Amino acid sequence: MTERPGQPGVCVSTADSHHNYTEREHHAGRDVWLSRKGAISARRGQAGLIPGSMGTASYVVAGLGNEAALLSAPHGAGRSHSRNAARRLFTRSDLEQRMGGIAWGHSDAFLDEHPDAYKPIDQVMADAADLVEVRHTLRQVVNVKGD
Numbered sequence: 001m002t003e004r005p006g007q008p009g010v011c012v013s014t015a016d017s018h019h020n021y022t023e024r025e026h027h028a029g030r031d032v033w034l035s036r037k038g039a040i041s042a043r044r045g046q047a048g049l050i051p052g053s054m055g056t057a058s059y060v061v062a063g064l065g066n067e068a069a070l071l072s073a074p075h076g077a078g079r080s081h082s083r084n085a086a087r088r089l090f091t092r093s094d095l096e097q098r099m100g101g102i103a104w105g106h107s108d109a110f111l112d113e114h115p116d117a118y119k120p121i122d123q124v125m126a127d128a129a130d131l132v133e134v135r136h137t138l139r140q141v142v143n144v145k146g147d
Contacts, residue, residue: 015047015060019075027070034070042066042073042131050132051076052121054113054143055098059125061132073131077118086117092138104141 022035040048042063051058052071058076066072081089090111098115125134 013047016074017047017049017075017132024070025065036072036075037073038078039072040075043071044067047135048073048096048132050074050121050128051126052124053077053115053118054110054140055102055115056118056121056137056140058121058140059132059134060136060138064130066131069131073128074124077121077124079117080119081117082122082130083112083117086114090114090116100142102140105143105145108119111145113143113145 011024012099016042019038021042024031025032025034027034040050042048042065043060044065046063048061048063049058050061056077061073063071087108092106092111095110095114096106104110119121
């Protein structure tokens, strides 16, 4: 974390937490091409972000460097329903209820992002306990999506 110039006590940090990529790495004594699909790099101490759905928490994490997991961790909650299935299963009134207290666009464009279209983020984080350490919990305030 670094302090912002001119704003004492206000600290900012960044986490480059891209996913769905391939890079050259060294594992098990050899150089390999490692593809992370739906995963982030979680080297020891490396900052990352593991997002939940638009109606649940997201987590700022630090990698634990788990060699058995190839220094990786989940990218996020992951879908339990496809976008098309979510549009069929969920209604806008249901989404209104689930998004209570969070600002969002109030359009059908958000149906495929319904919180119940995703796996429970708390379970994902419990499953990743040997991969990352939670540093901060983020709560949604506003969600934006193009129509």
